[in-house]
Amino acid sequence: MIGDPGLNDFSVEANGLTKYFGDYKAVDHVSLAVPTGSIYGVLGPNGAGKTTSLRMTLGIIDPDEGTSRLFGGQRPQAVRNRIGYLPEERGLYPGMKAREAIAFMGALRGLDWSEGRRRAAGFMTELGLERVIDTKIRKMSKGMAQMVQLIGSIVHAPDLIVLDEPFSGLDPVNQERLEMLVRREQSRGATILFSTHVMAHAERLCDRIAIIARSARRFEGTVDDARALLPMQVRYTPRTAGDPATVAANLPAGAELRGDAWHFAIEDADVEPLLARITASGHGVTGLSISRPALHDAFVHIVRQVDAGFDADATEDAVEEASA
Template sequence: MSDCSVEATGLTKYFGAFKAVDGVDLAVPAGSIYGVLGPNGAGKTTSLRMMLGIIDPDAGVSRLLGGHTPQSVRHRIGYLPEERGLYPGMKAREAIAFMGALRGLDWSEGRRRAAAFMAELGLERVIDEKIRKMSKGMAQMVQLIGSIVHAPDLIVLDEPFSGLDPVNQERLEALVRRERERGATILFSTHVMAHAERLCDRIAIIARAQRRFEGSVDDARALLPMQVRYTPRVAAEASAIRALLPAAAEPHGDAWHFAIGDADVEPLLARITASGFGVTGLSISRPALHDAFVHIVRQVDAGFHADAEDAAIEEAAA
């Protein structure tokens, strides 16, 4: 038995001459919350759909929940697609029970679980309201509950936070954590870094159809140097302060801002302590996941444009 709930190798997909996904590998540990991040159009949705067997890859394979083919374990999967859709004339409770019944859950049990989920999330007031009368975000929460009401082992959510207000985003985050505590594996795609930073055990970043990073959130943040803000207690000439700090340090009012590597932190603190200038304020922090994401994607874009320029030059020369 594999320790991964999702194992995808070399997934590749063309739409005509356009390569939407180019050899993506992914391994999602069982019982984890795993985020697939990337800009719009990077290939996230197509990758998820190939992993789930919704569309066939042109190359590569996907195994789920211990090495099974996607088709053989459909009843153990909960999937929220990017394109939402519910029967507008159904009431929320019935819509959730209906989605559970499609996955083999008894109708009465589905209705019972629907009520429990809605109460837990503070949505019991709309449990018997028709979908057509709900806000877009509220209907999305109903569809989400319907996707997990059968207690799946693997939950796949495609851009689940899109269109939700901050209150429902918090509800969704709580629901994701609850399902992980139950033992489920959660795989979700997003281009909003804050949710991934709070939730994910591991992440993959896809840009221009390829996986460009895989690891923990801290691994991604460690790709960039730490950011330092230092405010001396004793007034001094800027040149004297600058002599303590990295060459790229810049003054901002009374404080100095600069980046620093992990190995340089203790020597910096020793220099500041020995200088006699003292400390009014000192903060040393890792960049956010957002900064690491932008850094990775910009590197990919720069390489892509450089390759395109080289190809154009070669074509012109020919």
């Protein structure tokens, strides 16, 4: 059922999702628009509201406010067989063998049992897991059982795959297998939406990301958009040391000398003027590296800004209460 995505084609459109648990607002007007055929990451600290947002998006729980539509406007319950979902809480029947567990999960989404067993063997062979095809779940490691459940979530070839913290608990080898599987499913035409608080996976995989902190969406865009929120980092080693004050005069304010190299931040527009000053200074260049901050740095920057705002609000509330 997967077709060529149009210019404004979204597999997921969630608008203003809000959820209260008692007096606590777990999700605060979160909106997501996931382009068809993309890999989209929902990032955030533990407890930020990622899981609740995904569950409302899929219609597993109802929002107190807001709406969610899939595949151009359909309600989630009407298209359940087109979705593959790996929940944060893993769970398989321990007495089942891997092949049967995968086929069973496919059957719950309308896949023929024998076809499910055939596809299960194909997936596990492709991922190098053929040795445990007929192993019971109870005899598997936690990570291996998690891979089985992941395969079971996609064995029916869904158009939309939603993975809640899929990398949690996996060793590096199985993390690599999972990344390969995600890319394979995207190449098939599926849309992948996953949550994580591990930035390295999002940086390698995602076409677009949303960052949720303190229950609300704080950023949406590409990984490069997020990284561009911070200035580039420069490491400069002069050919001749000279007087540090003289070298520093040609560098941005705040430049620090660590060993024989200078470290400082710089905006994109200042790169060429910097190079001209260094060239004209006569100190020369032994080493010069200019790098964009990682997604991890941008994520920490955004979350800390949000936390600082909340701390400021709490301080103001305390002052008002004390003076009342």
